[in-house]
Amino acid sequence: MSHTTKDKAKLLARVRRIRGHVEAVERALEAEIGCADVLMLVSSVRGAVNGLTAELMEEHIRYHVVDPARESDADRACGAQELIDVVRTYLK
Secondary structure (H helix, E strand, O other): OOHHHHOHHHHHHHHHHHHHHHHHHHHHHHOOOOHHHHHHHHHHHHHHHHHHHHHHHHHHHHHHHOOOOOOOOHHHHHHHHHHHHHHHHHOO
């Protein structure tokens, strides 16, 4: 079973929240609110998409590359955990 299938409900909930953020941007533009407010809304969209991306990448590493919690080779486990940490930090 793929990690996207296993976590389908959780991932879909995140996508629906992202849709809500995008719809808020659309409403703000239609209402011609100030650019600073629109930029804040766009920032929230970016943060939500980055969070989803980080989650998907982390789970991809754990399921398809190496799961640090299950890897018997300490160097590979450490390398995988470092990669996951970098992905999380980069996408914050």
